[in-house]
Amino acid sequence: AKAAGGNRYELADDDSNARVIARHSLSNGLPSALENGEFFIEYQPLVRLADGTVRGAEALVRWLHPVHGVLGPDQFIPLAEDTGLIVPLGRWVLEQAARQARAWQDAPEGDAERLRVNVNLSPCQLSHPTLVSDTVAVLENAGLCPSALCLEVTENDLIGADEDALRPLRQLADLGVDIALDDFGTGYSNLSYLRRLPVSTLKLDRSFTRGMQRAPADPVDVKIVEGIVSLAHTLDLAVTVEGVETAVQAEHLRMLGCDTAQGWYYARPGPPERLHTLALADAS
Ligand code: C2E
Ligand code: CA
Ligand code: CA
Ligand code: CA
8 A cells, every 4th residue: 555655546535535544644643652651452362272271361452542542453553564663562562461461470369370471573573683682671570481471473474584584583482482373374384484483383364263163164174274283283383273253163173183262252352350350260
């Protein structure tokens, strides 16, 4: 959309004109939004399929825009990437999430110590020179163990990355941070490439599990998930499935050997306190 600038917009219909203006006004408000405290984070539980226990949650950022109300990340993360704001914003999300995970772990009841937090990394953060030192500092300040943090990077952002580009992730992995390959299956990485990546989890894209929402499950989707789980486990990788919306789907994915699940069936993204209730409920 950026490349299509200039007078092409004059030819646009009202609807897409409005979108261009909205995009413009959003990017104007973006730099001050962080200072003004307009961002907040919702957490969506990650559930272990074998026993249904809550393992932790993924941090998902939202923008409470003074005019437009709550905006989802798809509406402003691309802008934040274009303007470079994603680096301070991403660092803020990491800080908040690490502190939140520490707070969950500090709960006196249950075995809350096992709770972990997942944070999304954008490509600008991946190539940023202070990624490793920032992350280490955030963990230390929060008093959070590296293994309680999982950084999610998308398959597409790693395609073509050479050893130099992968080094920061490898360093973080060596420190004990879990690295997950997000939206797995939507990119074009060849499978042998997986062995070279410092990842410990494949996060299977929602598109592969959609065909299992209701019985009978789509037989092709079943075969694909079966194949991916077997490949992942051969390579010692855990499999997380996204977009689990029904009980039928959850049971099917459990039987196929998937390790962890996330989706509306368990909970929509919500405030951090809610994770506590869910996690402690299953500990009792
Ligand atoms: P993602 O990492 O693939 O996150 C999962 C998305 O799926 C979330 O959308 C979540 O709300 C949605 N979802 C979860 N369960 C279900 C379900 O059962 N059914 C359906 N239909 N959807 C489900 P959300 O919150 O709108 O986030 C969109 C994307 O924005 C995320 O996709 C992630 O790539 C990005 N994002 C979110 N927070 C951050 C952040 O702090 N930094 C960066 N760089 N990206 C972020
Ligand atoms: Ca993610
Ligand atoms: Ca994903
Ligand atoms: Ca995604």
